[in-house]
Amino acid sequence: MIQGDDxxxxxxxxxxxxxxxxRCASYKDKCLRRRIAVRMRAKGTFTPxxxxxxxxxxxxxxxRLLRSLTVNVTKFFRNWDTYSAIESKVIPALWQLPDRELRIWSAGCSSGEEPYSIGILLHKYAAETREPARLESVTILGTDIDGDRLGEAERAFYAESALGDTPAALRERYFPQVAGLHTMLPDVKRLVSFECNDLLSHQPPLEDVHLLLCRNVIIYFEREAQDALFKEFHRVLAPGGFLVLGKVETLLGEARGLFAPVNARERIFRKV
Ligand SMILES: C[S@@+](CC[C@H](N)C(=O)[O-])C[C@H]1O[C@@H](n2cnc3c(N)ncnc32)[C@H](O)[C@@H]1O
Incomplete structure (x- = not known):
């Protein structure tokens, strides 16, 4: 535990x-203390x-400290059941929208595995429905506070461990190998762009979003910051837009009235 007074x-x-x-004040205190204590120990220091x-x-x-505070753990198709539900319920609904432009925001995307996973599912669906031209009006934006991880996302070279949850058929089709690493099929890579954005600055990078994924990010935020973000997500979503949270995250308080569950188990909601 951290010595020294509060x-x-x-x-x-x-x-x-x-x-x-x-913005430390918006992150859960316990979480910050634990991570800072590890770094303090590593440097042989005893007080803040x-x-x-x-x-x-x-x-x-x-x-090193910031890297530890941002918790960048991710992988392709993390929690496959969630992606399976997105594939069967969300993507067909997005395809039916009268708005030809599709805007997708992966908020807190770390090194890009999440937005690329969505890109793969959209590419697959466009091929199955024989509407490849529809992909031209798709925007997938991945944002994160961590510029180094976004650099990795843009380069898109991944180690085997990043593909842990990826079904074999998708792995073969979408991940060409270069020098022992996995890269992203260019047709998918071009669907996705990246931008640095701090969710706690409340300056969302997109409006009229049809699908917003914010998974395994708000769990690190204090309740007040979570409440403010849910309201903001509701505001930036287009009518009927989808929100996907992480498996251990859920809507709290007032936010429950802003979204209807589509698949409660997989934390998929729709703006009401
Ligand atoms: C555990 S990763 C989640 C990655 C991906 N969404 C997933 O579920 O696999 C959490 C990410 O949230 C980012 N993050 C933390 N605080 C943030 C903030 N205030 N604004 C934007 N991103 C933030 C971190 O940098 C990290 O990349």
């Missing part, structure tokens, strides 16, 4: 926010103020 820890939080724009001194002299440690 004011010392609060001062460190404020410093991180001031120096790097990472001692560790703040290390951050001042070692920019590489700052990067």
């Amino acid at each position: 004011a010392d820890f609060q001062a460190l939080m404020e410093k991180i926010t001031r120096d790097r724009g990472f 103020s001692e560790y703040a001194g290390v951050l001042d002299t070692d920019p590489r440690e700052y990067e």
